[in-house]
Amino acid sequence: MLRARRQEAGRTIASVAVDAGLSVPYIANLENGRGNPTLSALQQLAAALGTRLEVGLLSDEEDKGEPEVPDAVRRLMESPRTLAVTHLLARRSRRHASLVTERLQEALLALGTVVGGELGERDLDRVLDVLLLSQAELDDER
Structure with a gap:
């Protein structure tokens, strides 16, 4: 996951190491599944990326894994x-596209729970329209 996030961001291990205040070998080991990072180191890496x-701590009942993504949302x-x-x-x-995509999908899934069913593709397109209009307003205010 760490390597994938770093590569999605178009970053080198060295540039992440500088931003996170960690060593290149330490990050390389983590990317290769070696080492036991502290929470502090993971927070520094997350911020750098x-x-x-x-x-979180979840009971077996709470650990449902990833939510099922309806076909309309996936499309x-x-x-x-x-x-x-x-x-x-x-x-x-100034965020990574993968993070924006992830947050958008979470928002669409949450809206489905608010309306009590699966949203249609037209509904989902309207959400994109709202985001674009909101962004245009923010740009006008600047």
Whole structure:
């Protein structure tokens, strides 16, 4: 996961090491599944990669794994329009596109629980419209 995030960000181990205040060999070992990082080191790595670290304790009943993604959400997340919007939002917010995509998918899944069912593709397109309009307003305020 660490290597994938770093590569998605187009970063070298050395640049992440500098930003995180950790050594290159330490990060290389973690990427290769060796070593036992401290929570502090993981937080530093997350910050250097523009993400955040979440740690939790779950009972067996609470650990449901990843939520099932409805087909409509999956199709939308893979559509050319969604990719273009997420890249635009990522660029304007100075975040990684993978993080924006992940947050958008979480938001779409949460909206489905609010309305009590699976959202249709038109509904999901409207969410993208709202995001674009909100971003335009933020740009106007600047």
